Structures are given as structure tokens and as C-alpha cells.
Amino acid sequence: MVDNINSSTPGEGKAVQRGPGTLVKGLYVGFATATCGGLISALVATLRNNPRSRLYIVGTTLNCFILGTGFYITRDIFSKRVFKYPQDGVIPTRERIILSGASAAVIGATWGAVIGGRRNLIPGFITFGIAGVGGQVVLNAIEASTKQDKLGGGKEWSSEAPPREGILSRILNSENSPVRKLSSEEYVSKMRDKQLMVDAEIALIDEEIARLTKKLEEENARKGIESNSN
Structure with a gap:
């Protein structure tokens, strides 16, 4: 007797993985890193006036693609x-x-040994390992700051636990920053000051118009008297 495979209930058997696989996603990342590397290498080659700029750009782009x-x-x-x-x-x-540090160290050591021999294995391991750790630390900080800003948008904070500022807010509120982020109260106060200045200028213009109108009426009245006397 042969089992009917099509009659099996949902959920039985091995789950089918959907979406692009690891290799395809890796190629996407490789294309992204290759694009960034190619643009940066083109800029560097142009600034340095490198006589072998094409070879330099192609080599850097290929390295970035393989590493990514x-x-x-x-x-x-x-x-x-x-x-x-x-x-x-x-x-x-x-x-x-x-995870990121170990992965970057392994691929850096491997590719360093491929293109430069064993002498580049340890430097590649250390350099790319540090780069992987540093990049992941920065990415974690950005994600944490973004998540904190989203969670703090609809949450009421007490005076004992003030909301945590994001990276952009901390930069703008720094003492060394040439610009500063205004609070809602400061923005309203500045708008009121500008409105008062505009109202004062309008009042001066109205007074000037009234003065000119009165002067014109006096001149017309004087001309009328002179014409009647003649």
C-alpha cells in the first residue's frame, strides 16, 4: 500500500524555507559593499591622481565584494x-x-592569506576582527537609540526618570555644537517675539500712512481755499 503524500495534514513533514537563501543574501551584501568600495576608491584615485586608477578601482571593488x-x-x-x-x-x-567580530576576523584572515600569503593572516585576523566589533557596536548603539526614541514617543516620563535623548538630540544640545535644538516652549516664545516685532512694524506703517493722509488732506484743503479766493 502506497501512502498518499498529498493527503497529509498541514504542518506535517519538513517545513519549506521561503525567501532568498544565505548565498543570495550574501551576494546582495557583496553588491552593496562593492558599490560603496568602488565609489570611495574612485574618489581616492581622483584626488591622488593615481596613474593606475582603473586597476585600483576594479581591485578595490572586487575585494569589497568578496569581503562583504x-x-x-x-x-x-x-x-x-x-x-x-x-x-x-x-x-x-x-x-x-x-558574532560579527569572529566572522569579520575569519574572512579577513582567509582573504589576507589568499592575496598576501601567510604573513597577512594574523594582521587580517586582527584588523578585520576589530573592524567587525567596532561596526557592530556602532550599529547596536544606533538601533538602541532609535528604539528608545520610538518607545519614548508615547510614554509619560516622571521627573525622576527623564526620557533618554537620541544621538542627534545629544549632538545638537552639546556645548560645542554651533546649532541647538529648540524645545516647544522656546519655539513658541521665539514665534511670539517675532509676532510682536511684526505688529510693531505694522503699527509704525499705519502711523506713517495716517500722517501722509492727513498731510494730503491739508494740502488739498489749502489748494481749495486758494482757488476760492482767486
Whole structure:
């Protein structure tokens, strides 16, 4: 007797993975990093007037593509095989830093050894590891600040626990910043001051119009008297 596969109930059997796979996503990341690397290398080659600018741009773009693709694929493999995180699971902040640093170090050491031999293995491991950790730390800070701003939008804060300012607000409110972000009260106060200045200018214009009108009426009256006397 042959089992009817089509009659199986939903949820039975192996779940089918939908969406682009790891390789396709890695290629997307590689194209993005290659684009950034190509633009930056073109700018650097133009500023330095490099005689081999085309070769320099192509080489940098290719390196950025390989490193970006390799980093994403390595990070995905570490996430699923080493850290055992589910596909759509949320990775803790600290372990994201470790994951990105380890992935960047591995791909940096591997590619450094490929293009420069064993002598570039350790420098590539250290340099790219530090870059991966630093980049993930910055990304975590930006995400935390953005999430805090979204959560603080509809939440009432007490005087003992003031809302946390975002990165842009902290920069604008810094003492060394040439510009400063105005609060709602300060903005309303400035608008009222400007309105008072406009009202004062309008009052002066009205007085000038009244003075000129009176002067014109007096001149017309004087001309009328002179014409009657003649």
C-alpha cells in the first residue's frame, strides 16, 4: 500500500524555507559593499591622481565584494551552526558583537592569506576582527537609540526618570555644537517675539500712512481755499 503524500495534514513533514537563501543574501551584501568600495576608491584615485586608477578601482571593488559576501555567509553559518540561533530568532546584543567580530576576523584572515600569503593572516585576523566589533557596536548603539526614541514617543516620563535623548538630540544640545535644538516652549516664545516685532512694524506703517493722509488732506484743503479766493 502506497501512502498518499498529498493527503497529509498541514504542518506535517519538513517545513519549506521561503525567501532568498544565505548565498543570495550574501551576494546582495557583496553588491552593496562593492558599490560603496568602488565609489570611495574612485574618489581616492581622483584626488591622488593615481596613474593606475582603473586597476585600483576594479581591485578595490572586487575585494569589497568578496569581503562583504564572505562576511555575511560566515556570519550566517556561525549563527546557525555555532551559536545555534533559529533563523528568525533575536540575537542578544553582546553575542551579536562576538558574532560579527569572529566572522569579520575569519574572512579577513582567509582573504589576507589568499592575496598576501601567510604573513597577512594574523594582521587580517586582527584588523578585520576589530573592524567587525567596532561596526557592530556602532550599529547596536544606533538601533538602541532609535528604539528608545520610538518607545519614548508615547510614554509619560516622571521627573525622576527623564526620557533618554537620541544621538542627534545629544549632538545638537552639546556645548560645542554651533546649532541647538529648540524645545516647544522656546519655539513658541521665539514665534511670539517675532509676532510682536511684526505688529510693531505694522503699527509704525499705519502711523506713517495716517500722517501722509492727513498731510494730503491739508494740502488739498489749502489748494481749495486758494482757488476760492482767486
